[in-house]
Amino acid sequence: xxxxxxLWWLIRRRSAGRSDPQxxxxxxxxxxxxxxxxxxxxxxxxxxxxxxxxVGLPASDVEGSYPVLARIAAALLLxxxxxxxxxxxRLVVARRDARLATLRLCxxxxxxxxxxxxxxxxxxxxxxGIAGILGYAVLLPAVAQLRFEGRTFHLSELWVGLPTLxxxxxxxxxxxxxxxxxxxxxxxxxxxxxxxxxxxxxLRAVRLLTMLLVAVVFxxxxxxxxxxxxxxxxxxxxxxxxxxxxxxPFVASVQGRIVAARARDVxxxxxxxxxxxxxxxxxxxxxxxxxxxFIAGMASVMAVVDTSRSGAAxxxxxxxxxxxxxxxxxxxxxxxxxxxxxxxxxxxxxDQRDEYRALxxxxxxxxxxxxxxxxxxxxxxxxxxxxALTAVALLLVPAMGMTAFANVDVAIxxxxxxxxxxxxxxxxxxxxxxxxxxxxRDDTR
Amino acid sequence: MTSISSDLVASRLTQTYGTGLSATHALADVDVTxxxxxxxxxxxxxxxxxxxxxxxxxxxxxxxxxxxxxxGTDLTTLSDARRTVLRREDFGFVFxxxxxxxxxxxxxxxxxxxxxxxxxRRDACATAARWLDHLGLGGLQERRPGELSGGQAQRVAIAxxxxxxxxxxxxxxxxxxxxxxxxxDMMRVLTESTHAAGATLVVVTHDPEIARWCxxxxxxxxxxxxxxxxxx
Numbered sequence: 001x002x003x004x005x006x007l008w009w010l011i012r013r014r015s016a017g018r019s020d021p022q023x024x025x026x027x028x029x030x031x032x033x034x035x036x037x038x039x040x041x042x043x044x045x046x047x048x049x050x051x052x053x054x055v056g057l058p059a060s061d062v063e064g065s066y067p068v069l070a071r072i073a074a075a076l077l078l079x080x081x082x083x084x085x086x087x088x089x090r091l092v093v094a095r096r097d098a099r100l101a102t103l104r105l106c107x108x109x110x111x112x113x114x115x116x117x118x119x120x121x122x123x124x125x126x127x128x129g130i131a132g133i134l135g136y137a138v139l140l141p142a143v144a145q146l147r148f149e150g151r152t153f154h155l156s157e158l159w160v161g162l163p164t165l166x167x168x169x170x171x172x173x174x175x176x177x178x179x180x181x182x183x184x185x186x187x188x189x190x191x192x193x194x195x196x197x198x199x200x201x202x203l204r205a206v207r208l209l210t211m212l213l214v215a216v217v218f219x220x221x222x223x224x225x226x227x228x229x230x231x232x233x234x235x236x237x238x239x240x241x242x243x244x245x246x247x248x249p250f251v252a253s254v255q256g257r258i259v260a261a262r263a264r265d266v267x268x269x270x271x272x273x274x275x276x277x278x279x280x281x282x283x284x285x286x287x288x289x290x291x292x293x294f295i296a297g298m299a300s301v302m303a304v305v306d307t308s309r310s311g312a313a314x315x316x317x318x319x320x321x322x323x324x325x326x327x328x329x330x331x332x333x334x335x336x337x338x339x340x341x342x343x344x345x346x347x348x349x350x351d352q353r354d355e356y357r358a359l360x361x362x363x364x365x366x367x368x369x370x371x372x373x374x375x376x377x378x379x380x381x382x383x384x385x386x387x388a389l390t391a392v393a394l395l396l397v398p399a400m401g402m403t404a405f406a407n408v409d410v411a412i413x414x415x416x417x418x419x420x421x422x423x424x425x426x427x428x429x430x431x432x433x434x435x436x437x438x439x440x441r442d443d444t445r
Numbered sequence: 446m447t448s449i450s451s452d453l454v455a456s457r458l459t460q461t462y463g464t465g466l467s468a469t470h471a472l473a474d475v476d477v478t479x480x481x482x483x484x485x486x487x488x489x490x491x492x493x494x495x496x497x498x499x500x501x502x503x504x505x506x507x508x509x510x511x512x513x514x515x516x517g518t519d520l521t522t523l524s525d526a527r528r529t530v531l532r533r534e535d536f537g538f539v540f541x542x543x544x545x546x547x548x549x550x551x552x553x554x555x556x557x558x559x560x561x562x563x564x565x566r567r568d569a570c571a572t573a574a575r576w577l578d579h580l581g582l583g584g585l586q587e588r589r590p591g592e593l594s595g596g597q598a599q600r601v602a603i604a605x606x607x608x609x610x611x612x613x614x615x616x617x618x619x620x621x622x623x624x625x626x627x628x629x630d631m632m633r634v635l636t637e638s639t640h641a642a643g644a645t646l647v648v649v650t651h652d653p654e655i656a657r658w659c660x661x662x663x664x665x666x667x668x669x670x671x672x673x674x675x676x677x
Contacts, residue, residue, distance in 0.1 A: 266560045273548040358544035361505055363533025364561055365526075 024435060025091050025350055026124060032088030032343045033128020036081055037172050038135030039332055042143055043074045043081075044168065045136070045158035052157055053149065066148070069322070072234050073329040076241060076295065080288040080336040085172055087284060087340050088128065089179035091347040092121040114184055118177055125176035129169030146328065148321050203279060207250040211243040215394035222398070237298075240395045244290045244387055245283070252383040253279035259379060267368055271375035282380040285344035288337025289381060289421050293388035295330045296417035297396050327417075334421035338428030341377060345432035349373070353439040360440050370433060377429035385418060451481035451516055451612055453502055453645060458511035460497050460668075471497040472508065473668040481612075484636050484646040486656035486676070489665035495649045496617055498665065502647060503536055503615045504528040516612070533561060537606030537614040537644070539635065541621040544602050545590040551577060552586040555604045562609060576604040580634055596627035603635050613645040620655055632658040 050066040057064035144153040160168075218236045256275030263269035275282050349356065356369060460472040471494045479485050479502075487495045500506040502513055504520040505528075513520040515535065520528060537558075538544070545554045555573035560566060577586050580600045590598050599619060606614050616635060620628030632648075636658045639646040648659060656662050657676055664672040 264566055266557060269553065269560070269566070270546070270548070273546075273553070277548040352547075354542070355544070355546050358538070358540055359546075359557075360529075361503075361532070361540075362538045362544075362558065363529050363531070363536070365529055368561065 024438060025347065028343050028346050028435075029088040029091045029121075029124045030128040030131060032084055032091070032339060033125045033172055033176065034131035034135055035336070035339045036085045036088070036175075037129045037132020037168055038139060039077070039336060040081055040168050040172065041132065041136035041160055041165065042139055042158075043077055043332070044164055045140070045143070045160050046070050047074060048160055048164075049153055049157040050148075066321075069325060072238070073325060075238050076291065076329060077332055077336070079241070079245060080291055080333055080340065082175055083284050083287060084336055084340045084343070085125075085175035086179035087344050087347070089121045089125070089176040090183045091343060091350075092117065092124055092176070092180055114181070117184055118180055121176045121180035122173055125173040126169060129172050132172070133165055133169070146324065148324065150317055203250045203253050205250065207246050210246045211240070211391060211394060214240050214243050215391075215398070218395050219398045237395065240391055241291060241294055244294065244391050245287055247390075248287060248290060248384060248387045249279045249283040251387050252283050252380045255379060255383050256282075266364075267371035267375055270372040271379055274376055275379050279380075281344065281348075282376070283384070285341045286337060286377065286380045286384045286425055288333050288340055289418075289425050290384040290388035290391075292330050292333040292337060292421035293385055293418050294391055295326055295333060296414050296421070297388075297392035298326055330417055330421065334424045337421065338424035340428070341425045342428035342431040345373065345377060345429050346435040348376075349432050349436045349439055356436060356439060366437075366440070369436060373432060373436065374426075374429065377426065381422060381425060385422070451645070453479040453481075453613055453647075454514040455498075455502060456512055456514075458498070458501055458513065459509050460494075460501060460506065461509045470668045472501065472511075475511070475668070475670055477663065477670060477673070479613075479645055479647060481645055482640070482643060483661060484639065484659040485648070486659040486662045487647065487649045487665060488651070488653070488656050488662055491651075493665040494668040495665055497668075499615055499617055499647060499649050503538070503613075504531055533558065534609065535612045537609065537611035539599070539602045539606050539614065539616040539619045541618040545598055545605075547590050550587045550589055551582065551593065551601045554590065554601055555608050558605060558609045573604065573608055576608050577601070580604050580638065594627075595623050596631055599623065599631045600634060603631075603638060607638055607642050607644070610642060611644055613647060614639050616646070616648045618649055618651070620650070620652065625654075628652070628655060629658075 047067065047070045050070045054064050054067050140155055140158055144155055144158055146152065214236060218240065221232065221236060252275055256272050256277070256279060258272075259268060260272030260276050263272050359369065360366065455475055455477045458472050458475040458477075459470065462469045462471060475494075475498060477498075487498060489495050497506065501508045504513070504515075504523070507521055507528075511521070515531075518531075520531065523531065532538075545551075546557070549557070552570055552573045555576055556564075556566070556569035559569035559572060564572070574586055577583065577600075580603060582597060582600055582604070585593060585597060588597075590601070593601065602619075606616075614635075619635065620631055623631060632655055635648075636646060646659065648655070650656055659676055662672075662674050662676050663670055664674075
């Protein structure tokens with residue numbers, strides 16, 4: 001353990017310059033860990049603020065239910081948050097193959113190599129976590145301007161306090177360590193390099209049943225004619241979101257298979273094959289959009305409820321707040337998806353830099369490589385939106401009825417929200433273009 | 446009517462990295478003519494300028510000074526985009542490793558340059574399959590690079606280098622990752638198939654045994670050519 005730590009410190013001190021892909025991955029990982037921590041703290045700050053406002057109020061009271069709703073939003077955001085943290089950790093492991101193999105050749109044991117990698121992931125998570133705390137501090141004044149219950153927040157309401165700051169950094173570090181350990185488990189690092197990649201095992205269609213099952217249970221519960229606690233309904237909805245992430249990778253793999261079989265140009269062929277090869281990875285990078293789409297569906301339905309009611313001012317305020325909360329969750333989910341996509345795409349470019357270089361040297365236009373990279377994002381993005389729309393159709397429509405979506409305002413709001421989330425992800429993917437150019441810069445001059 | 450020569454001609458080729466006292470001359474006034482259809486091994490110690498010469502000849506690097514003429518065109522005057530097209534259409538490449546896309550089966554890896562040049566996928570894959578057959582990989586067309594041995598992967602790379610009927614094939618340490626027997630087998634396949642295709646072959650290697658497969662050898666030292674000799 002001690003020797004591995006010493007080795008890690010030695011390598012850290014001798015790290016390469018800024019143009020080195022290794023340094024690039026470190027920067028990207030720190031950005032991702034930072035974004036994860038900042039968003040996590042903003043969400044925790046929101047929960048704390050609503051808790052503070054609801055002190056002494058019963059949960060059955062309208063105002064007393066805000067902490068519950070804040071926790072639901074936090075639960076929904078947990079998946080993209082953990083995904084982003086995990087993506088950053090995988091980035092730490094990416095491109096370390098050669099270095100780790102060299103260390104094995106020099107006599108390092110598998111355990112020492114593992115400790116070295118975990119130390120790297122942990123250190124970057126801590127640095128990213130500290131950056132995230134700064135990001136949280138910068139975001140606080142903007143978040144405080146949001147109006148809930150008819151008033152904006154005081155900064156003190158949103159401040160989580162030192163212990164929570166430390167716990168947040170600790171939680172992000174734990175996610176980083178677990179993801180890095182899981183990435184390491186999948187590669188056998190031998191002194192002669194990393195075990196060769198072979199044809200990956202396919203995903204099974206049985207995954208489709210999970211969403212169907214939740215939809216049936218949800219339909220039965222909401223149409224049973226008995227009063228069901230809100231927490232059960234919400235729990236089922238969260239479960240529905242979770243099934244999107246089970247079904248999504250399978251849909252992406254089928255889509256990759258179809259696209260690869262029908263591809264007529266190189267960019268589409270590469271994108272299809274890559275999607276078919278690693279549907280889980282592709283899904284992880286855009287999965288946030290499926291969540292955003294699902295939340296957009298819920299937010300849009302709330303808009304209908306809003307217009308159909310003409311109750312007391314408190315009711316209107318409550319529904320407006322629900323809508324604001326949903327839109328806020330949607331915005332955070334979209335941003336997280338954008339950062340995830342940028343980080344994962346860049347990681348993939350760095351991971352495959354030798355192949356990219358060989359293609360570029362052999363006369364492949366950068367435009368072709370750019371097109372392939374864009375399609376690698378867009379294809380799973382379509383799968384993400386399609387899967388989420390199916391989930392909305394299976395879960396929300398039976399409960400709320402089609403009338404919600406027949407409303408023009410709702411339709412515009414829904415399509416607009418999904419479009420913005422999609423654009424954010426496309427913008428996130430565009431950042432990997434500069435990574436590709438850095439990777440290829442030194443070869444063709 | 447004058448015919449345009451398919452010799453690859455470099456004259457007064459200079460490549461300098463850095464400036465002032467820290468300047469390093471990777472190539473210093475190199476003159477060399479590689480006749481059409483010849484197979485040439487470029488040898489020399491590490492840092493002698495072998496790979497830099499190959500990169501300049503192939504239009505990958507634009508030299509600090511001098512010219513590289515191929516079929517009547519000075520490569521050093523071409524834009525990046527024109528050199529990219531030239532590399533795609535006129536040249537083939539075989540590297541030591543990292544050249545095959547891991548997601549694509551062997552046949553699609555070979556078909557890639559044809560598809561990039563606009564050949565429909567079905568035709569490109571049919572041509573690629575014929576090349577793989579020709580190089581003894583008939584039953585392995587659907588295998589991924591990770592499912593092939595090092596020697597088999599290099600044969601796929603050779604097929605990919607030759608599939609567009611290039612004028613010159615450039616190979617940089619193509620046997621570097623292979624054992625001796627597989628390396629020799631690979632060189633036999635590379636020289637024979639390049640010769641059969643009527644292409645010129647330029648191989649950078651450390652290994653004199655590998656160089657013997659070529660018709661002539663260029664020895665380099667400190668960025669200069671010291672010897673050009675017929676090998677066989």
